[in-house]
Amino acid sequence: MRLYQKAKRLGTWDPAAIDFTRDRELWRGLNADEQGAILQITSLFQAGEEGVTLDLLPLIMVIAEEGRLEEELFLTTFLFEEGKHVEFFRRFLDDVCAADGDLHGFHTPSYRVIFYEELPAAMSRLRDDRSPEAQIRAAVTYNMIVEGVLAETGYQSYFLALERNELMPGLREGLAHVKRDESRHIAYGVHLLSRLVDGDPALWRIAEARMSELLPHALTFIEETFAGYGPTSPFGVRLDELSEFAQGQFAKRLDRIRRGAAYEEVAL
Amino acid sequence: MRLYQKAKRLGTWDPAAIDFTRDRELWRGLNADEQGAILQITSLFQAGEEGVTLDLLPLIMVIAEEGRLEEELFLTTFLFEEGKHVEFFRRFLDDVCAADGDLHGFHTPSYRVIFYEELPAAMSRLRDDRSPEAQIRAAVTYNMIVEGVLAETGYQSYFLALERNELMPGLREGLAHVKRDESRHIAYGVHLLSRLVDGDPALWRIAEARMSELLPHALTFIEETFAGYGPTSPFGVRLDELSEFAQGQFAKRLDRIRRGAAYEEVAL
Numbered sequence: 001m002r003l004y005q006k007a008k009r010l011g012t013w014d015p016a017a018i019d020f021t022r023d024r025e026l027w028r029g030l031n032a033d034e035q036g037a038i039l040q041i042t043s044l045f046q047a048g049e050e051g052v053t054l055d056l057l058p059l060i061m062v063i064a065e066e067g068r069l070e071e072e073l074f075l076t077t078f079l080f081e082e083g084k085h086v087e088f089f090r091r092f093l094d095d096v097c098a099a100d101g102d103l104h105g106f107h108t109p110s111y112r113v114i115f116y117e118e119l120p121a122a123m124s125r126l127r128d129d130r131s132p133e134a135q136i137r138a139a140v141t142y143n144m145i146v147e148g149v150l151a152e153t154g155y156q157s158y159f160l161a162l163e164r165n166e167l168m169p170g171l172r173e174g175l176a177h178v179k180r181d182e183s184r185h186i187a188y189g190v191h192l193l194s195r196l197v198d199g200d201p202a203l204w205r206i207a208e209a210r211m212s213e214l215l216p217h218a219l220t221f222i223e224e225t226f227a228g229y230g231p232t233s234p235f236g237v238r239l240d241e242l243s244e245f246a247q248g249q250f251a252k253r254l255d256r257i258r259r260g261a262a263y264e265e266v267a268l
Numbered sequence: 269m270r271l272y273q274k275a276k277r278l279g280t281w282d283p284a285a286i287d288f289t290r291d292r293e294l295w296r297g298l299n300a301d302e303q304g305a306i307l308q309i310t311s312l313f314q315a316g317e318e319g320v321t322l323d324l325l326p327l328i329m330v331i332a333e334e335g336r337l338e339e340e341l342f343l344t345t346f347l348f349e350e351g352k353h354v355e356f357f358r359r360f361l362d363d364v365c366a367a368d369g370d371l372h373g374f375h376t377p378s379y380r381v382i383f384y385e386e387l388p389a390a391m392s393r394l395r396d397d398r399s400p401e402a403q404i405r406a407a408v409t410y411n412m413i414v415e416g417v418l419a420e421t422g423y424q425s426y427f428l429a430l431e432r433n434e435l436m437p438g439l440r441e442g443l444a445h446v447k448r449d450e451s452r453h454i455a456y457g458v459h460l461l462s463r464l465v466d467g468d469p470a471l472w473r474i475a476e477a478r479m480s481e482l483l484p485h486a487l488t489f490i491e492e493t494f495a496g497y498g499p500t501s502p503f504g505v506r507l508d509e510l511s512e513f514a515q516g517q518f519a520k521r522l523d524r525i526r527r528g529a530a531y532e533e534v535a536l
Contacts, residue, residue: 005284008282008284008352009282012280014276014277016273016276050337053332053340053344054332054333054340057325057328057329057332058329060325061325061326061329064321064322064325065322069318069354072321072322072351073351073352073354073355076321076347076348076350076351076352077348077351079344079347079348080344080345080347080348082344083340083341083344083345084276084341084344086337086341087341127395
């Protein structure tokens with residue numbers, strides 16, 4: 001409920017109100033490689049946010065039908081925010097990059113595995129299977145890996161590229177909101193996992209196994225985004241620093257799950 | 269998309285921020301019948317809003333899976349707002365009425381037909397049947413009857429009882445927000461119906477038939493809410509003025525559908 005109240009207070013930012021004037025000027029000053037790098041990551045975020053907006057629905061349905069009103073209320077803000085993220089990245093692509101062509105070329109093989117296969121499969125399984133196991137696999141995939149590892153690494157990549165070079169103030173402003181929204185979503189994922197395994201610590205093993213299952217795809221995906229550049233992006237972001245960041249995020253999320261497990265074991 | 273932008277601007281009110289201090293004072297000054305009448309309508313709204321929040325999900329899923337991104341974005345605000353309505357009525361029941369008991373006794377037979385049977389059936393049918401017919405039956409039930417006739421009549425009932433007697437300023441403040449949110453939802457319903465029958469005017473007949481099917485339940489429900497009082501409520505609201513209002517709303521919605529049909533027929 002605290003997350004819900006916080007979401008209502010902080011979640012009122014409007015993607016349509018962000019000023020991209022300076023971003024457009026700066027965009028025109030970038031070379032083709034630099035434009036390509038921004039277009040790449042933004043189109044990956046745009047498609048990813050579209051995916052997570054759609055894929056969240058079966059989870060809301062499960063929670064609502066279980067009669068968990070407070071969680072359901074929070075999830076209405078969660079969905080609304082994912083919708084705003086879609087709008088935000090779309091606006092940047094339209095108004096700054098004037099990218100009206102097909103951007104699916106940026107979707108690398110591992111991106112497709114995660115966003116076209118693993119995520120929709122784990123989420124839509126909830127339509128017919130509401131078991132704790134299915135919910136745990138869904139929450140790990142959605143909140144821990146996609147939001148907790150991939151999106152966080154994406155913000156870091158944006159940050160390293162844009163902050164260092166003082167580029168795209170409108171984009172950075174919106175990203176700060178997106179990142180703050182996502183931190184509440186991840187916190188909800190942790191809450192959900194903790195609630196699900198309450199009384200059955202064996203379920204943590206499923207969470208851990210699911211984490212390990214997805215890690216290789218996540219790391220390969222990060223490598224694939226560097227395929228066009230070698231080990232350093234046009235903005236001087238290095239593949240190794242980004243992979244390290246992703247592994248750090250993964251360790252953080254896994255540790256959170258393990259501490260949960262330890263806590264549960266002590267509690268029983 | 270205009271509705272979506274409007275929702276983001278207007279939909280930022282927070283039920284938790286409404287001040288019920290004066291409402292609590294006034295509540296203590298009411299007699300048992302008056303308290304009962306407010307408790308009755310508020311508990312019907314509270315349960316109704318819970319129902320519509322849950323029942324909206326299959327429609328969002330259909331729209332999202334059809335790839336209608338703009339409508340999907342609007343529907344994320346729609347769901348978020350329904351969640352806030354649940355919170356608003358719940359807060360009033362808790363903080364003003366201190367109603368912690370079971371309020372299901374207020375759910376009359378016709379209320380149960382509409383909110384326990386017709387609405388969930390029409391909406392959850394969308395999980396397996398995405399045909400235009402199923403979508404039309406869902407939109408008529410949800411947007412035209414529940415929101416367009418029943419909720420509107422409920423606001424009128426509140427208005428006649430509270431405005432006349434200068435009661436419950438906090439409740440009235442929240443209701444003004446709820447009513448404004450709902451008007452966008454009804455507008456979306458009209459848009460959805462119009463889009464669905466585009467090119468197939470025969471579908472209007474299904475909409476009309478569905479309207480007529482639900483009218484008797486709606487009118488009986490309004491009568492049932494007066495069962496405890498005779499023809500006039502403790503606040504001087506008359507059954508006949510409310511039934512007339514409901515029939516007027518019904519005629520308005522049906523006319524909108526018929527004009528749609530006429531427009532389509534001319535256009536073809």
